[in-house]
Amino acid sequence: MTGTLRLRAVGKDFTRGREQVRALEDIDLEVARGSFVCVVGASGSGKSTLLALIAGLSRPTTGEVLLDGIPVTGPGPDRGLVFQTGAVYPWRTVARNVAFGLELLPLSRGERAARVDHYLAATGLTKLRHALPRQLSGGQRQRVAIARALACEPEVLLLDEPFGALDVQTKEDMQLFIRRLWQECGTTVIMVTHDVEEAVFLGERVITLASNPGRVAADVTVPLPGERDLTVKRDAAFLGVRAQIEDLVRLYHHDQAG
Numbered sequence: 440m441t442g443t444l445r446l447r448a449v450g451k452d453f454t455r456g457r458e459q460v461r462a463l464e465d466i467d468l469e470v471a472r473g474s475f476v477c478v479v480g481a482s483g484s485g486k487s488t489l490l491a492l493i494a495g496l497s498r499p500t501t502g503e504v505l506l507d508g509i510p511v512t513g514p515g516p517d518r519g520l521v522f523q524t525g526a527v528y529p530w531r532t533v534a535r536n537v538a539f540g541l542e543l544l545p546l547s548r549g550e551r552a553a554r555v556d557h558y559l560a561a562t563g564l565t566k567l568r569h570a571l572p573r574q575l576s577g578g579q580r581q582r583v584a585i586a587r588a589l590a591c592e593p594e595v596l597l598l599d600e601p602f603g604a605l606d607v608q609t610k611e612d613m614q615l616f617i618r619r620l621w622q623e624c625g626t627t628v629i630m631v632t633h634d635v636e637e638a639v640f641l642g643e644r645v646i647t648l649a650s651n652p653g654r655v656a657a658d659v660t661v662p663l664p665g666e667r668d669l670t671v672k673r674d675a676a677f678l679g680v681r682a683q684i685e686d687l688v689r690l691y692h693h694d695q696a697g
């Protein structure tokens with residue numbers, strides 16, 4: 440089906456010394472174009488492995504990943520990836536960081552400059568365009584990484600704990616920022632986080648992974664309106680889903696420990 444990301448019976452094994460580790464098993468997932476899906480689960484449940492497979496940085500041992508019906512065989516500009524920290528080039532200015540991925544695309548100089556300007560404005564970084572990453576706060580640096588990924592206008596934006604290293608206040612600012620950006624850009628977003636509150640606030644769907652091997656334990660649709668501000672975190676519906684998913688993460692974590 441067009442516009443959709445599909446994982447079909449995806450499994451991933453790693454070898455660690457003489458041991459075989461099954462990081463993911465039998466993952467079947469369909470993510471519609473333009474949706475916002477969060478992935479939670481205990482440490483080691485395979486969240487980062489799942490993103491790496493979708494990004495094409497790693498190949499599945501079994502099954503396949505399909506974007507618009509075409510198998511993913513490597514990284515590509517149709518999938519942008521942002522990590523927790525440090526994914527900006529320290530020697531490049533903000534604007535040149537945002538331009539980085541565009542240098543590999545068949546765009547004219549004018550088109551490239553217009554894209555950089557557009558995504559600097561969308562991420563509130565226009566005034567900082569000549570700054571170097573070391574002159575920025577952690578939140579600003581993450582916005583540069585997100586702007587750089589979005590500038591390639593990917594079909595899917597993959598975020599791996601992008602706000603995990605930020606203080607609570609900055610994190611909430613970034614949560615509002617990424618939701619607004621998602622609504623403006625219409626890109627599909629798949630975000631891995633440890634933080635269930637964050638997952639419920641941001642996601643239309645929250646997928647919980649179980650560990651050992653990593654597999655889909657639950658796929659919960661978040662019953663909240665599209666327009667959300669931070670006060671929604673105090674609503675009964677929000678607190679109910681949050682508790683439900685926290686229980687699932689705990690259950691499947693204990694499952695693994697036991």
Ligand SMILES: Nc1ncnc2c1ncn2[C@@H]1O[C@H](COP(=O)(O)OP(=O)(O)OP(=O)(O)O)[C@@H](O)[C@H]1O
Nearest residue numbers: 453454455460462481482483484485486487488489
């Ligand atoms: N390159 C690798 N070689 C061997 N084992 C690996 C490799 N990458 C991941 N693993 C194993 O696969 C499993 C899943 O790891 P992964 O990093 O995807 O989990 P995660 O849910 O993202 O964890 P965390 O929340 O701690 O980041 C773990 O058991 C991990 O040790």
